[in-house]
Amino acid sequence: MSLTLDTYRPLGRSGLRVSPLALGAATFGTETGWGSEREESRKVFDLYVERGGNFVDTADTYAAGSSERMLAEFTRGDRDRLVLATKYTTLSDPRDPNSSGAHRKNLFTSVEGSLRRLETDYLDVLYLHVWDFTTPVEEILRGMDDLVRQGKIRYVAISNSPAWQVSRMQAIADLRGWSPLVALQLEYNLLERTGERDLIPMARELGLGVLPYSPLAGGVLSGKYTRDDLTPANIDATDGTRRSFNAALGTLTERNLAVADVVKEVAAELGHSPAQVALAWTLRTPGVTAPLLGARTPAQLEDNLGALDVDFTDAQLARLDEASAIDLGVPHAALAGDHIRAVMRGDLKFAPRG
Template sequence: MSLTLDTYRLLGRSGLRVSPLALGAATFGTEWGWGAEQDDARKLFDLYVERGGNFIDTADTYTNGSSERLLGEFTRDNRESLVLATKYSTLRRPGDPNSGGPHRKNLFASVESSLRRLKTDYIDLLYLHLWDFTTPVEEILRGMDDLVRQGKVLYVAISNAPAWQVSRMQAIADLRGWSPLIALQIEYSLIQRAGERDLIPMAGEMGLGVVPYSPMGGGLLTGKYSRGDLTGTSTKSGESTRKSHNHTLGWVTERNLAVADMVKEVATELGRTPAQVALAWTLQNPGVTAPIIGARTPTQLEDNLGALEVDLTASHLVRLDEASAIHLGYPHTVLAGDFARTQTQGDLKIEARG
């Protein structure tokens, strides 16, 4: 594969150039019980940018706002050369019903707050962070388009939403002449492949670049977990909060640890680390634009960047795919089977192009 951070990719159906690995800034700040203090966060930022990286991901409520504030400090001298992505819709003030959700009031208030914290007059890429099933899609799209027309936001995107809603929104944006969605952020890794059912194919069809978060499964694919962690107990200082979080999310399972074992096996054969193999697997998917890496130390970031140099053989890919395989479910298994093919094509030979 042999990529570099300055081997840029186009994001969705836009001309925006982004690095093949995005730097996640959810680790900037320690308010959540793990992460990097300001000096360490600055080292992460500088290392990524010095290597040619330009795609940085944050959100208005990451580390209670510290993530955006720190990025505002770090980007003062090179703001124009960076693609800053942030998000809105998560609750900003508990108890205030309109300080969360994707509606127009929260959209505009969130963007103004992000602009102040980031010390900038525009956001390159704005995601709707979490779908909540309460706000009409026309209200969301029109609000996003208004911000683009005002120049406060350059591109809009969406995260954590059903595929049918995203495709519907894209169709409405096209029909109304509103700003299209250019990116879809989803959880995607060897232990979370549900996006392959509908989200990733939909994104390719509708012109959204896929930006996966948690490409290492919340750390499970780094090789740091064992069968002893199935109990939910942790003894190492500094890891307990994150491990507890992973248990709460239901990630520490026998199945996922078996996938991690296969990742370690392939990593040993290649002379690489498990984290590099897990990231390389995500990178090789043609439907993926730029996985987000969330390191806490420069050493971790250096290791993550090494994934750009990993070449997985066809045999490695088969073994990783088989170990992590999911059932695609109806109608995908039916449509991909011989019965459906016979019913629609008979014994004709039809070559699919494109």
């Protein structure tokens, strides 16, 4: 496969060109109890950009706004060469019920706040961060389109939302001539493949670039956890570490560690790290534009970038797929089964589309 960070890809059906690995800046700042201080964050950012990376992802509430403020400093003098993406919808003021959600008031307030913190006149990509189950889709789309027309954002995107709502939004945007969604963020990795049921096929059909976050499943796929970490007595859920966070989320399970074992086996065969193998598997999924790297240190980022050099054999890919396979559920499992194939095609032969 052998890519480089400056092997740029179009983001969805837009003409915007981005690196095949995006730099996630959720780790920039320690206000939420974990992450990296300014000096370490700067080293991570500089390493990414020096290698040709141009796609940086943050959100308005990451590290209580420190992530955006750090990026303002780091991007100073080089802003236009970079593609900066941020998000809105998560709660910024516990006293204000309108400081969260997808509605127009919070949309405009959040964008103005991000522009100030990032010290920029425009955002390259703005994501709806989390679906709120309240705001009408027309209100969201019209507000986003207004901001595009004002020049404050260039492209709109979405994250953590049901597939049927995303597809509905894309259809409405197309019919009304509003700015279409160009990207979809979702959790996707060898431990979490349920996006293959609807979200990823939808994104490919509707022209959204897929940007997987947590491609290492909180570090579980990096191989640093063992069966000892499954023992409740060994876990302090209040210690603020990534280990306790994973335990609280239910990521540390026997099934997931078994998948991680296969990742380690394949990594040893290839002479790469488990993290590189897990990232490379995600990177080669059809429809994926750029997994998000959440490296806290330059050493972690250096290792992550090695995923661009991983080449799998067909047998290795089959082992990874088998170990991490999911039940596609209704109707997908039936549609892919032999019975449906027989009643739809019989013995007829069809060439693939395209």
